[in-house]
Amino acid sequence: MNELPPGPDLHPLRQGMRFGASPFGFLDECARRHGDSFTLRLPGDPPRIVCSHPEDVRRIFALEPDHYVSHDVSIPLNLGARGLLFLDGESHLADRRLMVPPLHGDHLEGYARLIQQVTARRIASFRPGDSFAMHPEMQWVTLSVIMTCVFGLAEGHRLERLRHLTTRWLDGTLTPLVFLVSMAVTATRVRRFLDRAAAASQARYPEGPAPWRLLPWQRLADAKAEIIAILEQEIAECRVRPPGDRRDVMALLVSARYEDGRALETGALIDELIMLLVGGHETTANALCWALRHILARPDVLDRLRAELDEAFPGGKVDATKARKLPYLDACIKESMRLTPIAPAVGRSLIKPLPLERGEAPAGTIVWPCIYLTHRRPDLWPAPEEFRPERFLGEAKVSPNHFFPFGGGRRRCIGMAFASLEMQVVLAELLMTCDLALATGSRPTPIMRGITISPADGLRVVFAGPRRPTKSTTLAPNRR
């Protein structure tokens, strides 16, 4: 194919701005005009071929690692170059093999209880009659969960310091200003600049940051450098102390070995842990907000969900490990991620051409299986605009080329099982114990915040007070 599929006839800067301000609206508009595939041109990036045909999605997720590269992913955040997201080929596979087990299987059981404790602690701070934005609350919960389950930190000074630094680093970097700058000079350049600033700041440790650091990026660099210093200390302590009964991801990774017997070297381990911190915190907080938004907007769904919870937990107390096995709750979460995925698409930067349904994507372009547009296709999802959790009930398996909120193929999210568990437990605890409603006039329009899609108003809710479970627990029949 010599010509790329047509796309919006706008300057790249305008395409970037339109996408940032209204990601779903812009993608809908492009799909209406151009169909299953079209080309977006965002500033500083190669052309991006947006695909929503399930056959294209299948082809892209089946790509072999030598067909694309990931080291130049356009994210304006200095995550650390040795994190999974930026690795290619054999080193990507090797690190994935180490990182998948701690986030799966029996380990999840132990995390479920910790997630519930963290959620209950936050709920205890709600006051009856309060109206507040749910997003910061969910950020607090998901960040605390990562600190506890991934870093193995107990409540205390170090956890508080790390929470403070992470919030400062992420809130300072994932801003509209940094988004605009990365539009002008490319996200990769912004990332490298921030990486160099953090490395310079790190060189000063253990003395700590200089007091005269006034420029905003220097303060961000200092925050990142201190995060690294704390993690270095944690890892050093973990290496000398026998793991005992520690079951957090950091302890498991410290004792994990590559196939050739090597351990993860400290610098690489820190980058991987920071990858988990960022990949696993804002994503889940946003997904939780969207699920609450859909559930609270539909009294019939809320009633059915509460009936399921009351039946499962007749004493009124959620059993975290059982929350994983509630089919309607799980269906609500999946349906929410279908309608409002927190990542609009996933990208693969091609180094070889790839045949698509309409022509061929040449080497040098990015193919972009679009989660949002595929999830809204009327040929795959009848009445795609409607929130219908029933779609996900029953035995029938949903194709991974029709529904892929966690991406797909060899790079599918390694936190999928963990995030699903976290959402099940947090929502079960919230809906079981809190009388919550959407605030009047709440306008949760989707906007691009950093690397994920977030409700613009932070999802405003009203907490009426603690909820009492109902006595009668008749579950509504399935309506498929």
Ligand code: HEM
């Ligand atoms: C609702 C929550 C989450 C969503 C929707 C989500 C979504 C995604 C998506 C779309 C990708 C890209 C996949 C691809 O390119 O095909 C991804 C990658 C990744 N996610 Fe998640 N994620 C979530 C939570 C988490 C959690 C909790 C963790 C870790 C604790 C995590 C860690 C990662 C990592 C390390 C990658 C890179 C995988 C690789 O490149 O091999 N994510 N995630």
